[in-house]
Amino acid sequence: MNLILFGPPAAGKGTQAKRLVEEKGMVQLSTGDMLRAAIASGSELGLKVKDVLARGDLVTDEIVIALIEDRLTEAEAAGGAIFDGFPRTVAQAEALDEMLAKRGVQIDAVVRLKVDDAALTERIAKRFAEQGRPDDNPESFKVRLEAYNRNTAPLLPYYEAQGKLTEADGMGSIESVAKAIDEALA
Numbered sequence: 575m576n577l578i579l580f581g582p583p584a585a586g587k588g589t590q591a592k593r594l595v596e597e598k599g600m601v602q603l604s605t606g607d608m609l610r611a612a613i614a615s616g617s618e619l620g621l622k623v624k625d626v627l628a629r630g631d632l633v634t635d636e637i638v639i640a641l642i643e644d645r646l647t648e649a650e651a652a653g654g655a656i657f658d659g660f661p662r663t664v665a666q667a668e669a670l671d672e673m674l675a676k677r678g679v680q681i682d683a684v685v686r687l688k689v690d691d692a693a694l695t696e697r698i699a700k701r702f703a704e705q706g707r708p709d710d711n712p713e714s715f716k717v718r719l720e721a722y723n724r725n726t727a728p729l730l731p732y733y734e735a736q737g738k739l740t741e742a743d744g745m746g747s748i749e750s751v752a753k754a755i756d757e758a759l760a
């Protein structure tokens with residue numbers, strides 16, 4: 575089973591992906607986590623993307639597609655992946671479909687977490703105060719929301735056309751969102 579957790583920045587994708595991993599034994603593939611790990615390690619890739627992330631812009635399709643491709647064998651061995659923060663552009667979605675097709679598998683479901691902009695902004699302000707993640711500052715967050723609306727939201731009709739899109743209310747508690755995801759998947 576290959577699943578995409580879809581939604582705007584700070585929708586709670588990472589939190590829910592981690593729970594699904596614990597329950598179902600799949601692998602979480604978060605391009606955001608991979609990029610932050612590269613930055614933390616000081617690798618060449620990390621140096622290249624550090625400022626892009628801090629601004630809230632998207633890194634190039636080429637970079638994230640390569641990161642995902644590197645992990646697909648591992649995901650296959652675990653019985654599937656939960657994609658979190660990927661794909662974020664139509665080009666990434668097309669590349670993912672192709673990479674999976676080559677392996678004889680596909681995306682089985684796309685769960686969209688619906689959270690309104692006011693709630694997202696509130697969550698991020700809180701997280702910024704608590705954790706100080708550089709791209710959670712108000713200006714960068716605005717850029718991230720714009721990138722979502724411009725580049726990522728067009729994936730909704732892409733997956734709708736494939737008949738794979740389901741929606742879950744992402745506004746409640748972690749437990750209630752988990753329940754909504756399970757219902758969407760059932």
Ligand SMILES: Nc1ncnc2c1ncn2[C@@H]1O[C@H](COP(=O)(O)OP(=O)(O)O)[C@@H](O)[C@H]1O
Nearest residue numbers: 583584605606627630631632633638659660662
């Ligand atoms: N698929 C992707 N394509 C382009 N950039 C990405 C992608 N995934 C992550 N990034 C970069 O990493 C940042 C953090 O991503 P992520 O951890 O998914 O954050 P969030 O969902 O909280 O916005 C993004 O703002 C972007 O700069």
